[in-house]
Amino acid sequence: MLDRARVLDAGDPLEEYRERFLVPEGVIYLDGNSLGCLPKATPARIEQVVREEWGQDLIRSWNSAGWIDMPARVGAKIAPLIGAQPHEVIACDSTSVNLFKLISAALALRPDRKVVLSEPGNFPTDLYMIEGLEKQGLAERRLAERGKLVEALDDGVALLLLTHTHYKTGELFDMGELTRAAHDAGALVLWDLSHSGGALPVDLNGCGADFAVGCGYKYLGGGPGAPAYAFVAERHLEAAQQPLTGWMGHAAPFAFSDDYAAAPGVEKLLCGTPPILGLAALEVGVDLIAEIGVERLYAKAQKLSEFFRQCLAENGVTLDLVSPADPARRGSQLSFRAGQAYAICQALIARGVIGDFRDPDILRFGFAPAYLRFEDVAEAARHLAEVLETGEWQREEFRERAAVT
Amino acid sequence: MLDRARVLDAGDPLEEYRERFLVPEGVIYLDGNSLGCLPKATPARIEQVVREEWGQDLIRSWNSAGWIDMPARVGAKIAPLIGAQPHEVIACDSTSVNLFKLISAALALRPDRKVVLSEPGNFPTDLYMIEGLEKQGLAERRLAERGKLVEALDDGVALLLLTHTHYKTGELFDMGELTRAAHDAGALVLWDLSHSGGALPVDLNGCGADFAVGCGYKYLGGGPGAPAYAFVAERHLEAAQQPLTGWMGHAAPFAFSDDYAAAPGVEKLLCGTPPILGLAALEVGVDLIAEIGVERLYAKAQKLSEFFRQCLAENGVTLDLVSPADPARRGSQLSFRAGQAYAICQALIARGVIGDFRDPDILRFGFAPAYLRFEDVAEAARHLAEVLETGEWQREEFRERAAVT
Known part of the structure; x- marks a missing residue:
């Protein structure tokens, strides 16, 4: 052998x-599906960020080193890996936090529906984030076995939330088919790409997906606890609203206004100050995977x-x-x-x-x-x-x- | 001179x-109040995390390098700087995300009240996170000028949310007095310590504070976009609930159960996978500030x-x-x-x-x-x-x- x-x-x-x-x-x-190996280019890049951009240039690096644009820049690089346009993806927060934002966004776009449908045995955080909104009184969690998802798509379902590649079994959902079925039922779809992004071709726009999230530290090689990413289809960018309305998602964060006005694009998904060390490491991994x-x-x-x-x-x-x-x-x-x-x-x-x-x-x-x-x-x-x-x-x-x- | x-x-x-x-x-x-200078010990520690813990030990470092405990460990080190007990503080997410969790927790503890009171001109993200919950229909934002806060504390107020050191003027609130006034009105208090933590002595427990959040990249020297921290007074740890119920806040995350059960302690504030590079840098800064x-x-x-x-x-x-x-x-x-x-x-x-x-x-x-x-x-x-x-x-x-x- x-x-x-x-x-x-x-x-x-x-x-x-x-x-x-x-x-x-x-x-x-x-176990590269859990924590990807270290790209050899990463340590030097991190050292540059730490010693030069932070150490020498300090606060000026928000402009001079382009820190402020990193979430959008890294998101734009992830986009072609998942069949998205550059302005539809942003790198920020954790997969869990991004799930919360996008489940909320979907519920707000379907105000007459409350059910978020998923399958038992989905990755726990996906199910738990639905529960978080359920405890707030804003969602109703419904779980149906894989083979019964389509029939569970009734007119109460606001959102179908599935993980494209199952974390335990590796089984793939047919993204096109399930997305179509959800849309036929008037529901939106949110795909968790944590075990897909950077591993296999994903075609979010080809399938007509509405939302997606994914993980930075698995196949993308972003390092332990790397920032995650989130996708909003262009057609939803204007109407989508999410409740984690932090200052970095504001249309003009440095106007320091008392009142929130969401950024017009996918930047509206930003919440707090972006984690620069994590984003820098993630960018190296994404560049390398994109090159391959x-x-x-x-x-x-x-x-x-x-x-x-x-x-x-x-x-x-x-x-x-x-x-x-x-x-x-x-x-x-x-x-x-x-x-x-x-x-x-x-x-x-x-x-x-x-x-x-x-x-x-x-x-x-x-x-x-x-x-x-x-x-x-x-x-x-x-x-x-x-x-x-x-x-x-x-x-x-x-x-x-x-x-x- | x-x-x-x-x-x-x-x-x-x-x-x-x-x-x-x-x-x-x-x-x-x-401008150390905006982004603290780089501690000289940080680059070597980050290099160790990147090259050894990630590069060599890979996924095993969650146990062997104690990654899984970092949010609680760094939180425990921040605790004495802000007058908290070690098990009341955790380092995670951004200040904005932590505000959302703790405003929500306060509202859940005062189910018959909806008002979150703050002052105009508070740091924008504090006000915006209240707005996020307001748009969800869960909160009602009320702003009162500094001198009129106490009289605005009526029996509709669930939470008083103030920034201890004002980001623009540097003016300090009297934490003891305001906390007492809020409690007298049956409200809870959440202090944003972003411009206080690591800069000046704070006595959360001495003042009877309920909740607090703070920033890791200013006086604590954690680096650009460092993880933030959150405090929950011991007396609220059991009852407090927050909606960002990610897998890392589960009592047994690696049981991969379909149903959420919050961790009993301050770990219930965790949501997604902790950002290890950011936490490692923050820990160096916190150690140094604590030493001084x-x-x-x-x-x-x-x-x-x-x-x-x-x-x-x-x-x-x-x-x-x-x-x-x-x-x-x-x-x-x-x-x-x-x-x-x-x-x-x-x-x-x-x-x-x-x-x-x-x-x-x-x-x-x-x-x-x-x-x-x-x-x-x-x-x-x-x-x-x-x-x-x-x-x-x-x-x-x-x-x-x-x-x-």
């Missing part, structure tokens, strides 16, 4: 890009994950696949159900193979193709086979839960 | 701390600002002071009204004296005493006198407004 992997690596058009990331010695990193291109990345990710399945099979590993078997129906990850998933995951980490665990019984492997080789995948499969064969996952040390799992 | 300034510097107990900050060559920085001590800092700031006034007088500068003349009644800044404030400010910046301008006619000088010398203050006064005498502020180049003023 290793021989075959090396042949595949030699023919890989993305091979050169691995060198642009720091991939730690002795680590096979299958999401089409090529997704093509390689599909090959990597299929190769992993072959290697598992050849190693005699039979785990219950919970991701779609068809690579075109899943994002850049594979998830398996395993009774002792947590301990198996820990045993793999001890061997330098970093995947992750999702409660209660999911082993999740992400294939971030910018820096992952077929060789890594073959080796990861061998390690997993050995962990299961030897039973080393049964060791006491692998059972104790850490704070973050 | 310069001689006198040097004698004062020689006797300054904080003199040694100037070396702990990067103060750019040729700059007299009177806010009592000493404020004592020196008062001396610096009084010395500035003397130097102005001796230089024959007569500008209209809008800050209280009594240094005990103001924060660490002095503001003057001047017809051509913007151009004067730009002319000073061209001479390396960085103060700031606040629309429409305020010249504002901040005295961040950790790195400012009496010599700087004497020189700044001389420059200001010269700018006014020579009329160099009348040059065309000083009139053109930048994006950020």
